[in-house]
Amino acid sequence: MTTAAPKKGPNIAAIVIIAVAVAINLLVARLMANWSYSWFPPQASSAAPYVDDLFALETGIGSFIFFGCTGFMGWVLLFNRAGKYDESDGAPIEGNTKLEVTWTIIPLVTVFVIATYSMNVNMKLQTLGPKHKYAIGSDPTALMEIDPIADVGPIDVIARQWSWEFIYPDGVRSSELHLPVDQRVNFRLMSEDVLHSFYVPAFRLKQDIIPGSIISYSLTPTQEGRFRLRDAMFSGAYFSQNQTNVIVESEQAYADWLKAAAGQPLQPGLDPGRALYDRRIARGDKGWATVPPAPAPMVNDPGDPSIPHDA
Template sequence: MRKILNILLLAAFIAVILIASGWVGQQAYSWMPPQATAEAKRVDEIFSFLASIGTFIFLGLTGMIVFSMITCRAPRGDWSHGHPVRNDARLEILWTVAPTVLVLWLAIQSYKIYQELDILGLTQVVHLHIPIEEPAYAVTVSENPKPASQNIEVIAKQWVWSFRYPGNVTSNELHLPLNQRTALTLHSEDVIHGFYVPEFRLKQDIVPNRKIEIVLSPTREGKYRLSDSQFSGTDFALMQADVYVDSPEAYNQWVAAKRYKP
């Protein structure tokens, strides 16, 4: 009877921490800035999952420690050792396989998000640092890039951002059309910079003498802030620019106004 009671208590405890972990995972969405791209949604899903898993592990371990402290205390003066668990094959398999599966799942999901960004221009780096016969990712993004509605050139230099749009329109503001895939070609004129917009969940290094193309799918109108995420010199913290996600009509009007501005 006591064994059945212990099993029921354990099941109830697991149910409680599962509910608590799910609640924390949902709360994790509010810890991040508002999602402004389709890619941001996928990143937040992984973050929420990690928050849930972390909460489950923390509450589970803490609960077992507190339970053991209350119910499994040795009598005063008892210095004997407890039952050894290092030779329990089932536990060894469990705490080896479970983290391995979890890490592999996270790696696969992160890889998929990286592919969705269509990051081009890093093929050479992949070849140099990953000595495999067929770099599948590099081949995939190079041979079958997803279509983008347009391409905007992003130029980084100490300590200012500039943007070149189709039709030779230049500006110090980045404007993106809503619900359209837009390719950004990043390049630096001096040192390493970092393209970072928190609402986009994107931080991409910009390497000198290398053009790197990323593709974004903005899903939320509004004004955001682009920062340099790499230390690029004395005033790198001031290297910021306004980013606007406009409706397609407003975007076209803005480009036309800039193109025909006397």
């Protein structure tokens, strides 16, 4: 008569080690998530806190997975590695249903959490309005309805290779974008040649500008200062120079600037790619083929690019 082997109890030591490791990993992931807030420029729009919170969540989840996987591999290498001359296969784990269900459900839930949070953030931003296609040579602004909850606008944003032009409702034109603080501003984004991108890192917002389409876009700046507008879409040889300042100021200062700019005659605006193109021509027009920069836009206020920006 044989007796059944006694059942083994749970490995308390292993459970304690895993629990401590998970707790430490959670702490490190939380620290990484908090640290991620310092990686960005100042929050200068109403959208920035939502975007930063989403990024912190993704940083925390990614850190937990990264340190968990690398920590597990380090533990195995230190304490469970095979002997020097052991070339045998490891124990087979094929058919472990519990393990397969676990490593399927955990990533699925993680992706759904991030997706749900991302959709909620996108709903709160309420930045992107309608988009209309238009025929070249026609007036695209006639197609676009105004954002009904905007306080200012619409301001026409015209992107070119390689310069920016901003046209305000009263007809004032500028090479630097002026905005009143804590006011929702509506833009009409247009391109006269190729793909561009309206990107202000301090606002945490980016919108591609598509030729042949006019796009309604709105945002609310929340901090006064000078912030950098960058063309984040590769649009040719000098697209990295296609930058200008966004000047966020008080409502009174914004009104005063509009009044002063309206009294100035039109003059050539900023043309940041021209100097590099002229230098190329002076050297014999060598290198990869490119197109000459568009003529500088005629504006009332070209701005002063020598003034340092905050972010």
